[in-house]
Amino acid sequence: MISMDAGEALRLDSVRKVYGTADNPVTALDGVSLRLPTGTFTAIMGPSGSGKSTLLQCAAGLDRPTEGTVAIAGQPIPKGSEAAVTRFRRDRIGFVFQQFNLLPTLTALENVTLPLRLAGRKIDKKRCAGLLAQVGLGDRMNHRPAQLSGGQQQRVAIARALASSPALIFADEPTGALDTRSARDVLALLATAVRDHGQTVVMVTHDPAAAAYAHSVVFLADGRIVGELARPTADAVAEQMTRLTDAAARHAPVGV
Template sequence: MTEVVRLDAVSKVYGKGQNAVAALREVSAGIPRGSFTAVMGPSGSGKSTFLHCAAGLDVPSSGSVRLGGTELAGMSETALTELRRGRVGFVFQAFNLVSSLTVLENITLPLRLSGEKADAAWLAEIVRRVGLDGRTGHLPAQLSGGQQQRVAIARALVVRPEVVFGDEPTGALDTMTARDVLVLLREVVSALGQTVVMVTHDPVAASYADTVLFLADGRIADSMTAPTADKVAERMTRLGAWKR
């Protein structure tokens, strides 16, 4: 399988001198196209930094990050913004919807920011897949938390990105609603061939992925294919300082 994201020997250090903190240490990993990858680890293990570097939201201190065939190192902030807008989708714990825009306007916002028109057939397809038929004229305040996250997922998909990054996308949802969102993300991968990378602290959420990457102390400590919630939870108890 081809890799849509590739990190090679990526390190990220915040601060200088005695105040320097290494968030990532020589991390190498590939994300296969059309896969669902969960990233887990103790607090401070580097999960969010991994996602931010992989998505072009942050610049590594050293190492290489490639999206498709594009090396991100050395790109200007303007070029990175254009790359993220056209080739990457984001879903965060906070839904980040614009309260004054309708569901449809929120979904198509990335296209309008790029000066592009929506593909009507694709827009209708993703609205249907995320279960928002009949609600496209609503404002975010008129939706439940789960429905708002569905809007965020549709917004991430509208540009047909090469990869969707999720940072704790179910963290603000109750367990039933979280399950619905995870089923949707799983379907997006299985039915549409989308690539999803999700940072999570929840072993149940991670069990929906094809592969789990475990981070500890800024390094990849392990990986697991065909994860179950029990196996993930058990592995999490033996990471970094927790294993001592």
């Protein structure tokens, strides 16, 4: 069991990420500092090119910051080998992606237990089956992904993310491939994981209705945090996003 910092699930200190060459650098994140308490649901939003996907990738250890540090549950992401970073992620982080990323030859239950198997950890099939039951798939655990709807596949992905009891779950546009009803169900499950199980969820989304399920929304523009909104409503989020998108359009180069 991971030793959890009682108050802080995620900390970013002055994180910069620069792509390109020395002659033509592109700054995707520009000195981002962020602290997220344990047991919270945070949405990350911003116009296209604002840095939200880069923020998720650096925060989750999928990409390395050019400068600054990232810590999960009080433990800094290691700066050593990729194998060390992979072990760190495997033990502390769960992922829910837009495209589900289930293995087609495995059943729902086998997909849920796979991260534990890859980590060499003891597999509690009863608990994993219980997670599938909690996401409404108790009667589908022996079905393969092709036999499940998109919404059901995303529920399997959520159960898989919960299986290792991670310190933090990152969700990258988790409702982007779903119809409205399935999207609502998936967001409600993420909110339930936070409320009932003390999970911490960080979700990148472009959808104000999805962001309204979160406790708070962090807004990015030009690689910087430019605002936060507590207890968001879809209308308030949409209004803020309109302002940011209009501002980005005004500052875009001619022809863009």
